[in-house]
Amino acid sequence: MDSSSSAPNGTALAHDQDDTAGHGTRLLPQVLDSLASTDPNHVLGMSAKSDISEGFNSYTALQLSQAVNYMSYWLESQPGMSHTIAYISIQDFRYWVMELAAIKIGHPLLLPSPKNALPNTSSLLEGTKCSMVxxxxxxxxxxxxxxGLxxxxxxxxxxxxxxMINTPSKHYPYNKTWEEAKDDVAMIVHTSGSTGAPKPIYYTNKVLAFPDSAYRNPSIPGGVSTSLYAMIAKKKPFLSSTPFFHLSGIFFGVYTIFCPATSVIGPPSSPMTGKMVVEIAKRIELDGIIMVPNMFDVVFSEYRDEIRPYLGPLAVSTGEWIVNNTNAHLWQIFGSTEVGPYFMLAPPKSHWQYMQFHPITGxxxxxxxxxxxLYEVVSRRLSDPNLAWSRMVFDIFPDIDEWRSKDLVSRCKDPGCENLWKYEGRVDDIIGLSNALQVNxxxxxxxxxxxPALRGALVFGWDHTKCGILLEPKDPNIAADALIEEVWPALESANELVPEHARIRKDLIIVSDPERPFQRAGKGSVVRSLTTKDYESEIEGVYRARGVA
Incomplete structure (x- = not known):
């Protein structure tokens, strides 16, 4: 996972971390029920209406608690329910309700991506013995x-x-203690499928408490933590554009209840667009924005003038514009389904595109x-048992002591910045040329x-001597030659930043077929292996046509 967060109002640390009592050992349904009792009118969720100019639907702690109670009884009434149940949904707050209701009734909830290929979802259902969706x-x-499958x-x-909210229902009790419930499987998520078939990952209540545990992260003198509690202030609204079935969407949802904060989402039946982000920012004073990098790029390239008055004023050009024209903090969230978000410190504003891992818990x-x-990011068990909470991966895989992420970073070469690291892709991404050279x-x-003309770009070259690139246009009707001419100046500039053997020749550019879009994982990233395979004949054809080995 590699996404970005912007705190537009220059928010400092949201919590002073002086009181860590209970954090990391609280059970989510009990936290929501308690909040419904002590602060019933706090708005936990806001969902934009289909026409954003008409405003938002707001959901309070009491309303969502009532919905969870209702759905707990409703689920129990369903005949023939398997132990593991699944939920596939549009992007709305029913995800939260289903997650907490499933915890209350003791049925793990599988969350397949609605974007999965059907064989992948059927494999997940069969692998988790789930017979009810x-x-x-x-x-x-x-x-x-x-x-049918x-x-x-x-x-x-x-x-x-x-x-769910308005149907009268009595309280559904959930009285387990932390020790009784911490190892219960609450949720089953899955890997993105960007490096193969999606695999189920089992989240216990202890794993779901990981965002809450971040409150206990040791302070570093002179450093600013980028944990969830540092990103978004208590009782403040933030825009969460990541899907609720994905790690980031799950954890920001969990965080919203634990904090508590207010999660703002777009219209449930429509995918989030840059224009929607702008319209939401015009109407709500957001304390932060969580978006994947390509969405940041769209917002700040296509709608820069519109959004500047509301956020103060990523490709590199996007990030440089944000840090040079606004007071916003800009940092990356980096992690995976298995490890969660890594603990990091905010880098200097001048080095926003780098990451600084927390020296104790990173x-x-x-x-x-x-x-x-290139360096691989590796997680190992810590010798201090009081810091065991910071290694979520070993709660998921208790029989291992080391997790090799396959994520690659490079060290910043600027003087005094040796503790800063830049994301460079994955071990799986590295292209081995036939001349033994390697290309990132x-x-x-x-x-x-x-x-602005591209939806995606994919470098190829495995087992050849030169690299080429596959371009996916935004406009399906653009002529291939016209697209290449439009993109070539940017590609020439990009070529200057890489070693000679990694540079792209103009005659090794392929434009994708609108009938065969790039294959993408649920989080939106391109599945390199599958997309390359889809275009294998075109790739080999261009090498033959150009006489390139």
Whole structure:
């Protein structure tokens, strides 16, 4: 996971961390029920209406607690329910309700991405022995198709959120202690599928408390933590544009309840767009924004003039503009489904594109070869048992002592910045040329990320002597030659930033077919292996046509 956060109002640390009592050992349903009792009118969620000019639907702690109680009884009333149940939904706060209701009734909730290929979701259902899928909205058709693939599968539509909230229901008790419930499997998520078939990952209540544990992260003199409690102030609204089935969406949702804060989302039935971000920012004084990097690029390239008055005033050009024209803090969130977000410190504003790992609770980095500039991010168990909470991966995989992430970083070479690291992709991304040279494609791909004519770019070259690039246009009707001419100046600039053997020749550019879009994981990242395979004949054809080995 690599996403970005902007705190537009220059927010400092949201919590002083003086009182760590209870943090990391609280059970989510009990926290929500307690909040419903002590602060019932606090707005936990705001959902933009289809026409954002008409405002937002707001959901208080009391309303969501009532919805959880109602759905706990509703779920228990369903006949033939498997131990593991699944939920595939549009992007609305029913995700939260289903997650907490499933915890209360003791049924792990599998959250397949609605964007998964059907065989991937059916594999997850079969692998977790799940025979009942709940759904909402336009996900119905997908569930009907799944029913035809998975023997004995039941599919059930859930009530709408207003019905969940407004139907009278008595309190559904959840009286387990932390020790009794911490190792109960609460939720089953899955890897993104960007490096292969999605795999189920089992989240216990202890794992779900990981964002709350961040409150206990040791302070570093002169450093600013980028934990969730530092990003978003208590009782303040923040825009969360990441999907609720994804690690970032899950943890920011959990954080909202633990904090408590106010999570703002776009219209549930529509994918978030740059224009929606602008319209939301015009109407709500946001304390922070959580978006994937390519969404930041869209917002600040296409809507820069519109959004500047509201956020004060990423490809590199985006980030440079933000730090040079605003008082916003800009930092990256970096992690994975298995490790959660790594603990880091905010880098200097001049080095916003780098990361600084927390010196106590952050991961290690290991050079991948003696002469390499690349280092792999590695997590190991800490010797201090009081810091065990900071290693979520070992709660998920208790039988291991080391987790090699396959994520690569490089050390900043500026004097005095040796503790800063730049993300360079994954071990799986590295392209091995037939002349034994290696290419990291991420530099060029990231340079083109914000190009207004492109939806995606993918470098290829495995087992050849030269690299080429596959371009995915935003406009499906643009002619290939016209797109290449439009993108070539940016590609020339990108070529100047990489070694000679990694540079792209103009005659090794392929434009994708609109009928075959790039294959993407649920988080929106391109699945390199599958997309390259889809265009294997075109790739080999261009090498033959150009006489390149």
């Amino acid at each position: 709940f759904y909402s909205g336009y996900c119905k058709e997908q569930c009907i198709q799944l029913k 998975v023997a004995g599968l039941q599919i059930v539509e859930v009530p709408d959120l207003d019905e 991961p290690s980095v290991e050079q991948i070869a003696p002469d390499s500039d 494609p991420v530099d060029i791909e990231t340079s083109l990320q914000s190009h």
